[in-house]
Amino acid sequence: MTTPSSALIEPQDLARLLAEAPDNLVLVDATYGVMNPVYAQARIGNAVFFDIDDVADHDNPLPHMVPRADAFAAAVTAMGIRNDSQIVVYDQSGIAMAAARVWWMFRLYGHDNVRVLNGGLPLWVAMGLPMNVSPAPTPTAATTPFRATYRPHLVCDHAAVDDAHTRPDEYLILDARSPDRFAGSVAEPRPHLTSGHIPNSRNVFFMDMIDPGTARLIPHHPAMAEMIRAGAGKRIITSCGSGVTACVLALALHEMGRDDVAVYDGSWCEWGQKSLNSAISVG
Structure with missing residues (x-):
């Protein structure tokens, strides 16, 4: 294959x-x-x-x-x-x-x-390409079960990120949220969360990676090219609100040769919880 x-x-x-x-x-x-x-x-x-x-x-x-x-x-x-x-x-x-x-x-x-x-x-x-408008099919299970092989280097938890943000010479943390959420100048959409960002992280808004006219990923976006340079020799971790749009950054980085990017699965839904007392920066 x-x-x-x-x-x-x-x-x-x-x-x-x-x-x-x-x-x-x-x-x-x-x-x-x-x-x-x-x-x-x-x-x-x-x-x-x-x-x-x-x-x-x-x-x-x-x-x-x-x-x-x-x-x-x-x-x-x-x-x-x-x-x-x-x-x-x-x-x-x-x-x-x-x-x-x-x-x-x-x-x-x-x-x-x-x-x-x-x-x-x-x-x-x-583009006028065909759509299937028949009733949605009931999936037929595969006769051979899928075998999942876990790759732990592609995901991070709170403990790993808590360590990574203290070592900026070894890790680059990218936050895909909007600039105002990253800065902590607006309230989070989930009211129980603190505003701000992970210390030493950098903001790359995921929407900037997408062409608004075609919804395509913008190839070799200048901001992402800068992150490739900044992340040379470092592990890169992407984060967002709940681990969804962080994957847009991981996809963009993959297209530029970094196929080892880890996604912080809990992202701000976890980091921003007041009960965790995570380190938070604003501005």
């Missing part, structure tokens, strides 16, 4: 791939956080639906934390996904909510043959 060098696939390339109809192709709709999800009415090909709130650690009070390897494997096996599947993930917003997160989850559990549809459903529709 050949692993793609890029984690992105363009709509016209996916259309050609669908026409070839390889039996190991699985499309995944990873739409999250939108008011009117369209999956039940329309989808690309025979896409299955991946809900990051469902495929999650339900024993953890934090939102959509990654599940254990066995739970992840069981969930994706039920979707018809095998270890030899070539997976294309898309979402209704483009790539951020939450195609990039699902891409990262597959990589976290050892599956590299996974790509994100660049521009997602909005660009697919804008």
